Amino acid sequence: MTTSTNKGLMKATAIVNSRMEFYCTAGRGTQSFVSMELKETFSENVQVKSTDGKTYFTIQNTENDLYNKLMSLKSVERIFVQCVLENFDKLDRRGLLTLLHKKLGDVVSWKKCMDTLYKVEQNLTGDEVKQTDSDTEYEPARKRTKWTFRVNCRFSGFAKKQLDNKKTSKQMGVLISKTLGWRTDLKNPRYEINIHLSDDTLSVGIPLYNKPLSERTYIKYCRLRTPIAWIMIKLLHIQYSDVILDPMCGCATILIEAAHCFKRSSYIGIDKDMSQLKLASENIDFASQHSVDISLIHGDARNISLLDNSVNHIITDAPFGQNHKVPGDLQSFYVDVLMEMYRVLQPGGRIVILTSPKLCEFLKTILKLSSELCHEGDINNSCRNDADNSDSQLKSMSHNDLDHVCDNSSVACHKQLTMLEMLYVYNVKLGETDGCICVIHKLYNHG
């Protein structure tokens, strides 16, 4: 073996042994689900760290089928190959600019980033990388002018006040062009270079795919962010051949996402609004090439045309009272719907509801309150409730208030609600709106 070959191999081995660095963006409040999904997908080959609204992760270079695995992630919005990640203590304007120049002019970081991008795009395994001359594939070179790029700067906190976005983007564009020999193309670039500078972190990355992963190819109309739908579905713990109901399905975003992930189950969607059901039907037709089994029913979630204990789990994005109005007051509506859900749900089944923080507090309160009433009235010995503490709400809501929102005989209403236990609550962001995912469990009746 000649000396030059040895040198080349050593360099190639260094690349093969290194870990590939990525980061992804996801909705606020969903980071723990992103970490969980990454660990499920890549098991011991991944290391994950969530900070400054992003999830940073490194993957062993030996991972097979990397591109498809990354593209199949459901909880993330976008994935980036990481070029720079630098944490710093407070810097003034001059310090921020010096840091940007230093990091974006560093050929070694670019080379590592481009090697990762190359490997992912080519879907190569670690062994295949060894066989190719990976050293030369992505060597930054001034003559490589056919590669085009655009810089997209985002500054937050102190940096936002100190740096002019347009001017700095332009400066960084010139610097990258000089360093890598690439040409700027603001309209249709091959690479979009994302620079994010916050009070203590500089991150630079290139998106793996130009569209967000949350834009599912199999859903035509999306009314709910698909990562949120996917997280709700994960919380149901769907098993083979389960029957899943969405009693206020809208255009069926949640059911299609669920049917795409768990094909062996059956899905039922109900909505009172025919125009929503029409969209749902179109959506199902569009997704049918992915063999989804979803039935639609025109009906009222307060009077569901299904038998008692006939569904395994219930999932729904309930009206918050903003875009979708309900007759009467929202609290009475929620109690009526909850009672029907209780009736059609099998014991041991789960209800996952997306609602507003205020209505989530109400649900926590009525489930806990009815549990207390149950103990007082000794209706059922199996009452349990481990829901988050909402004592202040409880104090402000009297037993008469609960009677008021229960249309049915109050004893029967309390008895049924005591069999529903709030397990978890997750706060999430729905664009500008705050939402809560509530996970409720129907207890087995030991009475």
Ligand SMILES: C[S@@+](CC[C@H](N)C(=O)[O-])C[C@H]1O[C@@H](n2cnc3c(N)ncnc32)[C@H](O)[C@@H]1O
């Ligand atoms: C927040 S939207 C659901 C959005 C849905 N996740 C989607 O992807 O389109 C609430 C839905 O509840 C439906 N709805 C409201 N009251 C209802 C009721 N009493 N029975 C059935 N559906 C109802 C509305 O028509 C609306 O489609």
